[in-house]
Amino acid sequence: MTQEPSLQERYAPQNACFGCGPANQKGLHVRSIPQGELVVADWKSELHHEAFPGVLNGGIIGALLDCHSNWTAAWHLMRQSGEDHPPCTVTADYSIKLLRPTPTSGPIHLEAKIVESKEDRATVEATLQAGGKTCATCRGTFVAVKPGHPAYHRW
């Protein structure tokens, strides 16, 4: 697992989001790391995240890809605008395709990239790989919220 600080640790250490909050003791702790044009994350499943023995639950797959893609969008919008802190972004929509069962015996690797963006939003495509194969894909839209939205100060 990459030991450099993740985007979440750098910009939202107090955040308690189920999927990616460093401060959520029962959360998934997605750790998103920029790597060239991609944002990547490595993750390890626990027993209670499974759908059935040895296979990751599809809802957890969505939760991982949703949060990882949201941070990919926030990171991109930050660099695009030249700010030194990412805007608070929320998910507008995400679509998950489950291509094959995701084995929980080994590491799970996420990769995300920007495929389209405007001033306040980005479309992100992401994959989940495990056991040497792409097991799931995600495409989603993530939007920087405006002052007054309940998520405006989320990080």
Add this chain to the structure above:
Amino acid sequence: MTQEPSLQERYAPQNACFGCGPANQKGLHVRSIPQGELVVADWKSELHHEAFPGVLNGGIIGALLDCHSNWTAAWHLMRQSGEDHPPCTVTADYSIKLLRPTPTSGPIHLEAKIVESKEDRATVEATLQAGGKTCATCRGTFVAVKPGHPAYHRW
């Protein structure tokens, strides 16, 4: 909360799926109940399921709607084939639209219905309602697996 046995309790009491397994102590315990042409569920969030204070995480929303829709499909395919036990179904894909923040202060209500089906699969549309509003929607495809698939004996 409806006290009649849920589909999961009736047909898969030993199942430990993160989203809907009665036997998963750390899971979401979605309890899907047929109600006419719909399948409904009532659910209550815990603190660690939030995205930020007072608002449900979008990955958890997906996990709830995915499992609830999967059981809606299994129930439908069982009745369609005249069997007395649902086939083991898995998610092929699901798409989530988040229409507004989902408040965690009160009950969360899921409703799902079949919109298309073949012999071995069904397309399901579902909604998540909270605070008197529809906060999220889902559309997904769920497939009855064949012998040899690792999910064949999941319930």
